[in-house]
Amino acid sequence: MTAFQPDLSSAFAGALCLGAWAHDPCTDRFALSPILSRLLGVPEEAAAGAPLAQALAAVEAEDACRLESVLRAAGEDGCPFEAEFRTRPGPHGPRWLRLMGRCGRDPVTGRLTTQGLAFDLTEGRHPGGPEASQAQRQANRLADHAAAMKGLVAGLRNPPLARLVDEIAVEVGHELARHLRSGVRQVH
Structure with missing residues (x-):
């Protein structure tokens, strides 16, 4: 291929x-x-x-x-x-x-x-490879899931749930940024 x-x-x-x-x-x-x-x-x-x-x-x-x-x-x-x-x-x-x-x-x-x-x-x-790479993969997956939740919650018309999802997305963003700042190469 x-x-x-x-x-x-x-x-x-x-x-x-x-x-x-x-x-x-x-x-x-x-x-x-x-x-x-x-x-x-x-x-x-x-x-x-x-x-x-x-x-x-x-x-x-x-x-x-x-x-x-x-x-x-x-x-x-x-x-x-x-x-x-x-x-x-x-x-x-x-x-x-x-x-x-x-x-x-x-x-x-x-x-x-x-x-x-x-x-x-x-x-x-399962953990594979260096611990930092595994943590980066987890943070990337969290970001994917947070983005998916934001897209899904919009159609539910539930403002309290939307606010919670926004808070989760912000926290996931902080976690992702922490891993990117630590100098670990990004792994998807």
């Missing part, structure tokens, strides 16, 4: 893409790529349509609740989404995963299906 001739499979591998997934909101079935089914402890023979509850059993309890809610909301509004969650410790260790996708109607059957891609974020969540 070169910058002028990108290769999709190399890009997916480099992004730690675990493959595709699909959720049928009507039957509450979850289809998983082979790698994702292994990480979630879903037997290979069930990966083509496991009950959502079976896939969520391998997810940390508080994250499973949120993930189920995100999938249900996507089935109702069709908006694109992304959700991060942790798996419970198991044979593959605890993992940080991200599902990205959206819900739409199948052009042939007319059925609603939520589908997308799964990514493994674990490598970026």
Whole structure:
């Protein structure tokens, strides 16, 4: 792959893409790529349509609740989404995963299906490299999340919440500036 001739499979591998997934909101079935089914402890023979509850059993309890809610909301509004969650410790260790996708109607059957891609974020969540670089990565992620919260809170029309998010954004900005002033090169 070169910058002028990108290769999709190399890009997916480099992004730690675990493959595709699909959720049928009507039957509450979850289809998983082979790698994702292994990480979630879903037997290979069930990966083509496991009950959502079976896939969520391998997810940390508080994250499973949120993930189920995100999938249900996507089935109702069709908006694109992304959700991060942790798996419970198991044979593959605890993992940080991200599902990205959206819900739409199948052009042939007319059925609603939520589908997308799964990514493994674990490598970026565990300390790796010098402590200062890890702290810089964390500050950068905080800044990304603060910016996302500011964009999301605007549509809620909740001034007290907007003020709190603004305060968080200012504090995150101070933290980011502290790391940049310390002379540590910026790492994204």
